[in-house]
Amino acid sequence: MLLREVEYAKPSSVPEALSLLAGNDGARALAGGQTLINVMKARAASPDMLVDLSGLEELKGIELGADGTLSIGPMTTYAELIASAEAKARPILGEVCAQIADVQVRNRGTIGGNVCANDPTNHLPPLMAAVGAQMTVTGSGGERTVPAKDFFLGVYMTAVGPGELLTRIAIPAGKHDGFAAVTLGVDGTCIVNAAASANGSLRVALGCVDAVPVVVEAESPDAVRAAVRGAGLEPPSDVHASSEYRAHLAEVLAERAAREAVAKS
Amino acid sequence: MDVAVSINGTLYERDVEPRKLLIHFLRDDLDLTGSHIGCDTGNCGACSVIVDGKLVKSCMLLAVQANGSTVETVEGLADGDELNALQQAFSDHHALQCGYCTPGMLMSATALLRESPSPTDDEIRKALQGNICRCTGYWNIFEAVKAAAR
Amino acid sequence: MTTVAPEKVAVPTKRWSGQSVPRKEDRRLTQGQGVFVDDVKRHGMGYLHFVRSPYAHAHITSIDVSKAEEIKGVFGTLTGEEVAALTDPFFQIAGAPGGQIKDFSLAVGKVRYVGEAVVAVVAETRELARDASELVEVEYEPLPALVDARKALDADAPLIHDDAGGNLMWQGIYEWGDLDAAFAEADRVVKIDELHFHRFNSTPLECDGALVEYNRGTGQWTIHTNNQFPGFAAIMMGPAMRCGLDKLRFVTQDIGGGFGNKITSHPQLVACCLLARKLNRPVQWTEWRTDFHMSMSHGNERWFHDTEVAVKADGTLLGFRTKALDDAGAWLRYEPLGGVIWAQVTPGMYRWRHIRVDFTQVATNKAPVSPNRGYSRMQHLWFTERVIDIVAKELELDPVEVRKRNYVRAEDMPYETPNGCIYDSGDYAQMLDMALELIGPVEERRRDAQERGKLFGVGIGSTLDSGTNNFGQSQLINAELQFSGNNEVATVKLDIFGEIVVTLGTTPQGQGHETTAAQVVADILECSVDDVHVRAGHDSYWNSHAGFSGTYASQFAVTGLSAVKGATEMLAAEIKKLAGAVFGGVPVEALELAGGGVRIKDNPDAFLPFMACGAIINANNAGLPDDLDVTLNCRYVYRPPFQVPDVERKYGNLTLTYAAQIHVAVVEVDPETGYYDVVDYAAVDDCGKRINPQIVEGQVMGATAQAIGAAVHETYEYDDDGNLLTPNFYDYHVPHALDMPPLQTGFIESPSPFTPLGTKGMGEGGGAGIHAICAAIQDATGAIVTDSHNPYQRVWELLQ
Secondary structure (H helix, E strand, O other): OOOOOOEEEOOOOHHHHHHHHHHOOOEEEEOOOOOHHHHHHOOOOOOOEEEEHHHOHHHOOEEEOOOOEEEEOOOOEHHHHHHOOHHHHOHHHHHHHOOOOOHHHHHHOEHHHHHHHOOOOOOHHHHHHHHOOEEEEEEOOEEEEEEHHHHEEEOOEEOOOOOOEEEEEEEEOOOOEEEEEEEOOOOOOEEEEEEEEOOOOEEEEEEOOOOOOEEEEEOOHHHHHHHHHHOOOOOOOEOOEOHHHHHHHHHHHHHHHHHHHHHOO | OEEEEEEOOEEEEEEOOOOOEHHHHHHHHOOOOOOOOOOOOOOOOOOEEEEOOEEEEHHHOEHHHHOOOEEEOHHHOOEOOEOOHHHHHHHHOOOOOOOOOHHHHHHHHHHHHHHOOOOOHHHHHHHHOOOOOOOOOOHHHHHHHHHHHO | OEEEOOOOOOOOOOOOOOOOOOOOOHHHHOOOOOOOHHHOOOOOOEEEEEEEOOOOOEEEEEEEOHHHHHOOOEEEEEEHHHHHHHOOOOOOOOOOOHHHOOOOOOOOOEEOOOOOEEEEEEEOOHHHHHHHHOOOEEEEEEOOOOOOHHHOOOOOOOOOOHHHOOOEEEEEEEEEOOHHHHHHHOOEEEEEEEEEEOOOOOOOOOOOEEEEEEEOOOOEEEEEEOOOOHHHHHHHHHHHHOOOHHHEEEEEOOOOOOOOOOOOOHHHHHHHHHHHHHHOOOEEEEOOHHHHHHHOOEOOEEEEEEEEEEEOOOOOEEEEEEEEEEEOOOOEOOOOOHHHHHHHHOOOOEOOOEEEEEEEEEOOOOOOEOOOOOOOHHHHHHHHHHHHHHHHHHHOOOHHHHHHHHEOOHHHOOEEOOOOOEEOOOOHHHHHHHHHHHHOOOHHHHHHHHHOOOEEEEEEEEEEEEEEEOHHHHHHHOOOOOOOOOOEEEEEEEOOOOOEEEEEOOOOOOOOHHHHHHHHHHHHHOOOHHHEEEOOOEEHHHOOOOOOOOOOOOOOOOHHHHHHHHHHHHHHHHHHHHHHHHOOOOOHHHEEEEOOEEEEOOEEEEEEEHHHHHHHHHHOOOOOOOOOOOOOEEEEEEOOOOOOOEOOOOEOOOEEEEEEEEEEEEEEEOOOOOOEEEEEEEEEEEOEOOOOHHHHHHHHHHHHHHHHHHHHOOOOOEOOOOOEOOOOOOOOOOOOHHHOOOOEEEEOOOOOOOOOOOEOOOOOHHHHHHHHHHHHHHHHHOOOOOEOOOOHHHHHHHOO
């Protein structure tokens, strides 16, 4: 419950933030804190310095481009995204964010934090993988764009390296999306989740079944279960679900998410 | 680090360690013991307060992050000795038993009613989802918030 | 939410009793002005952090606190070695073998569960105590862990307590009636291999805590804490600490939920006391959520093996035999009382007469078990409800009809059970009808659910809330024990200015004692509840406590309120005696209390307000008759009418009152995933005369919510190494607002013939929600439900 000693800095520009992160080995970015503060309370990880990103205007805001691409600042909170008129260009984003935890968490938790934490039970990594998000990663050397399928590298690990920040998330507009989950209580932690996108081809991303989202493609919802079986999942067992049950849920939820995506007009 | 926080209309200036959680700053440093701690993973909501107009769990915020902010806690709800309509409704509808979750519950309901003066039943439940109660089963709390909304 | 009640209420309503009077507690609690133990501060206090074992079972080979103690701001430490020198082991309720274990306030020589406290560190700030605890070096030699109670008595099982010589803690055989005859008469014998009641508890939102001060000059400890049974704590702590019980002053004000889980904090309190004395400063201990989950008061996990039920073809139940295996965890803190307390409700709500229970309690490398809401009766009542539904299924009979055929009937009351307990009053069949009526017709709902691809199930859960223990039942566990009966104390006085002041011996955690006590007082003194001031909480210095004082076991409405009634009646009599003297020798029969004072019935203008009475006795008493025996400060000890039970036959009345609840749950199951929703729910209760209906209903609702949580999500699961997998609210999911089903409630009032106010203790709720949801899942899936805990995966597995 009680954190170890830590230094705190609140930079007012992205270059300043990057410099602090690069210059201090034990520095970590602090976004909404809805994950990191709890990790620090448990002393599961204890950064030497917290670099508070909340003063960085460049990391906020949602813009809808003329070509229909949504450009989302990673420090956008779930609540802000839900309320955003621009974000309605991709309704599934707000629909999924509205299922995350509770009002308090949604007022502070950020899209970028959820994505960069890459906890296997998080909602947004599979969603980003399904909608084909493009992540902009910025370091001292400059910017690069990483597609979602290459962004999630391992449990709690993403393409954002030491001294770098996720600075933008770009998502194409689209309406044919679905999301299905079995959770620990309503709006609770996901036991298994599945995000589907049927804008063009049908793509389903599964969460909670591996270190990173597992993406399958299928011709139609009828073919999704076979595609999931073909992925050869070996999900983890824990107190909430056995590996066998998770694998079964993955099939069922993948198909449901796919049907929902296809059904939307 | 120096922090200046306005809480229920009073400005507090203190020197705090960066690692100090806002809830501990309120309870231990400022003797504002109305907000409570019921867990250590940010799940229970007993510590809920309103910071710069937004409902948050003060156990997941550092005191230094509230520097320059306006904070509202349960201690600011009543008007002197007069319970406000929401507090009175909680009593009328037996929406509290041990009272431990109540301050956080009241802040969550306060935040809801500001945004949604006539909430539906579903909106009330959704708004209170982040506050655990072990005594009441929530049903009377829903009734109290509905009554305060009318 | 709707509430229905029958037209007639058995006992006429008085002025305050029977009304939902607004709670006195609410004013302070809604303003955040409650005083919970962590709100209490003392200048110079040290904050305590416990270093806890990471192993389920290990020898402690060395402890080095030097690095921690070197840190500036660390005031000191306490180890098991010191504790073993300064204190004696805690008194054990059991005789041999369980009673031979040596339980101290910190681990001595060995750790026996993950999270067991090994060293205490006290420092200037919370954070520093936490930091310094990481510098304490403890070396362990791990041992194999015993996690499955069913293996505890195997020859090669790890030995948890050398002093007990084995993992058997207690064993007893209970048998009444004639089982051979019953099984010979039976048309069918239904066999159930294994039923399992899972481990969970009520996770009160406030965890345990204390702030302990030591007065060197007087040797007095003042223990600000939220322990809910100070009488028990004192009996445990005094002998261990080698001090008189009066040296332990317990002070509580507001407690954030108890549910039984705050009874056995005495080991931590002893550590705080020793440190307060050693360090010569107040010591403050806050238990964090993870500490609580890992170490406090898990509910009894109980297996029922080789159950056989003798039944007639028409569903009449003749009797049963079963082997109950109870997992006590690593220490016996209130156990093995769980081994007898279930016998308060031996036949459940049914009329079978031939019963045998082989009860075995074992130790395991898990958190110690202590009372949890419904303590030990819940497990047994769940068992009887499972038997009813499984028998109904096997015989292809309607569970409603089987219940009605076998329920103890209203005309049987008071009903003596096979082991001599007396069910005081009740009408279970009527309650079942009411509950079913609240749910309404289900056939169309079932068809509608099926059209949506869902399985639909309806289940009944009947349960009893036995209240006001006869502690003589402890002698059935250990015939050497010198405990029996029960008591509670209250004082009522008139102060100098006529203020009516009440003190209670209880330690309420949300049950509204200040309010209901005021209602009883106001009715007797014929004044307003607003004129009655009930002191908040509990304080040993008020001298309104006795050996069994506290708030537990569903008894306040009987023990606490009867003590209040007794004290107030004493005061009323004294007021009349005083007035009679002041009026110049008027006999007391000619006087009555009214309007905040006392007057002559035939001449109401002759009126003495309470203020005058208080002033005369306290400050203006010259000239009163020499033999006027009046103090206007009355202390009353309520003692329920109990005998010591017959230890040989294990026979006798073990509880004074039997409140009842009957619940019906409706579920819809998604057969593809096992996910299910409770889509409708009804709860009907009967707790005799209700002093404050709103408070009673609140208890019913709260117990229902906790039972639903336990049925669907809440469980303390361990891995094979004895690590607790649900050590916080992230993994141990309790119901939140969106999880709650719609709720209908109803009630009847069957007053108890045995209590001064016709009330029955209530509040625990006997786990009715668990019984009902298990039954509903069985109805929906068609599969026999054998576990009390049914998360989605288990339901899916039932369907495979």
